[in-house]
Amino acid sequence: MCAYKQSCTNLMDLPTAKVTEWLEGFDTVITDCDGVLWVYGRAIDGAVSVINLFKSMRKNIYFCTNNSTKTREELLKKAQNMGFSITEGEIISTAHATAAYLKKRNFEKRVYVIGSDGITKELDAVGIGHTGCGPDPMKGTMAETTKIQLETDIGAVVVGFDEHFSFPKMVKASSYLNDPNCLFIATNTDERFPMDNMVVPGSGCFVRAIETCAERTAKVIGKPNPAICEVLLQKEIGRIDPARTLMIGDRANTDILLGFNCGFQTLLVGTGVHQLSDVERWKKSKDLEDKKLIPDMYLPKLGDLLPALPLPKH
Ligand SMILES: C[C@H](OP(=O)(O)O)C(=O)O
């Protein structure tokens, strides 16, 4: 964890040579995906070039996404199809991390999943049973819903992004969680997806709904929980140095807060959820928790780093 920040520098206000010098201070870059590298299926201008130039400069690069709708392999294909030079081992995703967390605990029961096949496929990959995913709509009255037959071998409830979220799923999840020995795990608690013209509810909406009816608090696997990066921080070979690690994100209460929690330096870009105006608001706030959201640096988009990077070697 680092000291509370009081100021944030807009890199656009610095001479290019100063930005180049600043970038030389990092051996490792951990970058968020949605809202920094891409928005849905479209790469953000300049992001591919910056990441691939970082690679050519021999910087360690990791993609760290709270997205639980895809497997790590599917995220790899998405990134490579956009032109990013990345490997599967350099991708950290919440569906994969959730399955790894359960595997590490020698979890042997089955999982009740509120989420998508990103989660169920990653559970399959480590041999952990689950209840599948997809629609489970309300049929008949609430009285009939309370007569639902619960399965007897459920040892965990995992909640991620679920476009088929429903009342029956809330009844089942909270009923399973009435057993204090049943694990309650959330992939992430992002409030919204970064989207310009409308609100797209994020996983956090479903997690908070289940927390309310279960009267329990979920263990959150994703950002800002430092555990999502433990594989990097504890890695014996080439253990990363937090002081020489840059966390790049678009959402301050996940990405920048993860950087704060891990002692990384942080860069907020304005192509996703939070903007420089939010940083000004947190600087004026009296709440110390808000100070943890203030990034070291700001840029309108990742591609604005291009002038400060060396031309690609051919
Ligand atoms: C928006 C978030 O993805 P990230 O920004 O962490 O890549 C998510 O998919 O909930």
Ligand SMILES: [Mg+2]
């Ligand atoms: Mg993001």
